[in-house]
Amino acid sequence: MQQTADYGQQTTDNNHGQRTTDNGPRTNYGQLALWAFHVALLTGVILSFHYRPWGDVFKSVSKISGWLPYGDFLRKLHYLAGQCFLILSFAHVLEHFLKETYRRIRPKEWSRLVLLFSLGFPLLFTGFILKGDKEGILAGEVMYHLAQEIPLIGSGLARMLLRPGEEFFLLPYLYHTVILPLTVIFLLDRHTRRLLPRGDWGWPFMAFLALLATFFPLPPDIPPYMEISHISGPWFFHGVQLLLRQVPPLWAGVIWPVIPLLLTALLPFAPPKLSKWGKRLTMAAWLIHGMILVAAWL
Amino acid sequence: MIWKYICGSASSPLSVSFSERPRDGQVIFNSGVYLIGVKSGLLALSARCPHxxxxxxxxxxxxxxxxxxxxxxxxxxxxxxxxxxxxEMTVLELRQDHECEGYKVIF
Known part of the structure; x- marks a missing residue:
């Protein structure tokens, strides 16, 4: 008997001891996220042949965009697929959160899904650093210094994430191209029991991504030597960036971003009496996050 | 203590060079260091934000x-x-290096 997390499929086999099929959402966010991940993975493999995480990384990226045949298209497709993976994973989790699927499946299964979604953030963040432009370098510096703010393990953790100097991009590169994708693949395998995506919307979605990549302009890369008065991190980090202006780094940049993810992951573990409050608290944390993010965009 | 030569040899990965001495009130930047001309002489500041x-x-x-x-x-x-x-911004110790007619900064 196999459990799949594809609640939209008309399957009756599961090993959770409960029938999730009838109650589960029927939209395709999860499947589309899987498609997006595969597109990002495939384009990432091609890009990695031409990317050098040492020396003049900005030049390496500029060469990919300017000289590699279809390089700019591949970069855009990789970027868009990555963004879609995060957004669709969020939609997938949100859908199941609102339908309270976490009450009906094993807690471990739910936590795995939330972890899978959470990994989208470091994947996109390391990708942002690897652009090698001014924004990427400063995002790396901020990540390094934020990690150092964590008591006791901070400095060791920071050195595990990034090494300033010649090898600045090496560790983010390893995380982005090897460690995080392999972890996602492992979790996807555990979550869906199949790695290849399926679903009727897959090919139209791919066509949509390709079309978007053809006409969508990438945010401009800022040369590392250029002095500018304002630098932005990745879009999902703008709220945290805004908070960092007011709140101590440990709270704004480490504890606060983890809270909604942790609350979501721990939902099934809440005692039945507190379950409703757990959901409200989680929703409130996400809403406040969303509001700060919108405030940062405005 | 790490020594960073502002006018050191180009082969050293830590070396940075300033080709000119900033006038009073002038600010020159190179490789993560701001060299500022002040009334009392020169001031070297790390360009890294302490935040x-x-x-x-x-x-x-x-x-x-x-x-x-x-x-x-x-x-x-x-x-x-x-x-x-x-x-505050980190003030770097600055010493004149007669060998290469420049300045070296001590971190």
Whole structure:
């Protein structure tokens, strides 16, 4: 008997001891996220042949965009697929959160899904650093210094994430191209029991991504030597960036971003009496996050 | 203590060179170091923001250093003016190096 997390499929086999099929959402966010991940993975493999995480990384990226045949298209497709993976994973989790699927499946299964979604953030963040432009370098510096703010393990953790100097991009590169994708693949395998995506919307979605990549302009890369008065991190980090202006780094940049993810992951573990409050608290944390993010965009 | 030669050999990965001595009030930037001409001589400041390590930009109009990431601002002497940074900019010890007619900074 196999459990799949594809609640939209008309399957009756599961090993959770409960029938999730009838109650589960029927939209395709999860499947589309899987498609997006595969597109990002495939384009990432091609890009990695031409990317050098040492020396003049900005030049390496500029060469990919300017000289590699279809390089700019591949970069855009990789970027868009990555963004879609995060957004669709969020939609997938949100859908199941609102339908309270976490009450009906094993807690471990739910936590795995939330972890899978959470990994989208470091994947996109390391990708942002690897652009090698001014924004990427400063995002790396901020990540390094934020990690150092964590008591006791901070400095060791920071050195595990990034090494300033010649090898600045090496560790983010390893995380982005090897460690995080392999972890996602492992979790996807555990979550869906199949790695290849399926679903009727897959090919139209791919066509949509390709079309978007053809006409969508990438945010401009800022040369590392250029002095500018304002630098932005990745879009999902703008709220945290805004908070960092007011709140101590440990709270704004480490504890606060983890809270909604942790609350979501721990939902099934809440005692039945507190379950409703757990959901409200989680929703409130996400809403406040969303509001700060919108405030940062405005 | 790490020695960083402002006029050191190009083969050293830590070396940075300043080809000119800044006049009074002038600010020169190279490889993460701001060299500022002050009345008493020269002042070398690390361009790294003491808040979260972003590289400070020099705003010539306001004559101050600004963090492009989180908005901290510092005076030409490295004193914190506003923003989330709690510390001043790091002042680097500066010594004249007669061998190569330049300046070296001690971190």
């Amino acid at each position: 979260l390590g972003c590289q400070l930009a020099y705003n010539a109009a306001d004559r101050r250093f600004q963090c492009p990431c989180h908005g901290s601002q510092f005076s030409l002497k490295g004193h914190r003016l506003k923003g989330p940074a709690k510390k």
